[in-house]
């Protein structure tokens with residue numbers, strides 16, 4: 001159950017999108033917070049410094065880049081150990097879905113069954129995630145991505161817009177998958193792959 005009053009970590013366009021998703025669910029957005037908080041309003045919502053987040057507030061992250069996301073979450077937790085992260089699920093999911101904390105599933109996604117999603121994960125608009133897929137913490141799934149059955153996506157992975165990962169593929173931690181790639185075999189941690197079929201471009 002989502003809370004009624006939420007602060008958003010991030011103040012860019014993804015934050016504006018997330019604010020709209022939350023408003024559509026009847027949630028009041030209290031502020032946008034980042035490292036550059038200027039005390040100005042954005043879309044009539046205050047923009048504050050991440051170090052000035054009030055205690056006892058529910059937060060959601062709206063930052064794609066996994067390494068920046070990791071840094072901001074650590075910063076928030078260091079300064080405010082009472083903070084809670086909540087999720088924003090805008091898509092229907094038909095089967096068993098196991099979610100960590102702070103997961104955004106944007107509109108137009110299809111998730112089938114027996115899917116595990118870690119914490120601080122964003123699955124952006126129009127993605128298809130098939131049965132038995134696992135997506136670990138801090139990963140960002142760009143718009144229009146397809147991930148087929150049994151594939152495992154590691155921590156801090158960035159999957160570019162429109163990419164496809166075929167079934168039973170293992171993607172290591174901190175991998176970058178280029179826009180439009182078709183990943184047909186396992187990718188080791190830290191690699192960058194692109195193209196059809198996807199090959200290392202590192």
Ligand SMILES: CC(C)(COP(=O)(O)OP(=O)(O)OC[C@H]1O[C@@H](n2cnc3c(N)ncnc32)[C@H](O)[C@@H]1OP(=O)(O)O)[C@@H](O)C(=O)NCCC(=O)NCCS
Pocket residue numbers: 064142143159160161176177178179180181192193194195201
């Ligand atoms: C894969 C990616 C990260 C590579 O970025 P980069 O490290 O800066 O690499 P470069 O742009 O220098 O490109 C290196 C080579 O890979 C090729 N390449 C880059 N991206 C590619 C892609 N998506 N598909 C195929 N080839 C690609 C380039 O043409 C270049 O080839 P060349 O050496 O023969 O000229 C980036 O191009 C990409 O696709 N990012 C995804 C962005 C995205 O989807 N954002 C969504 C936000 S919501």
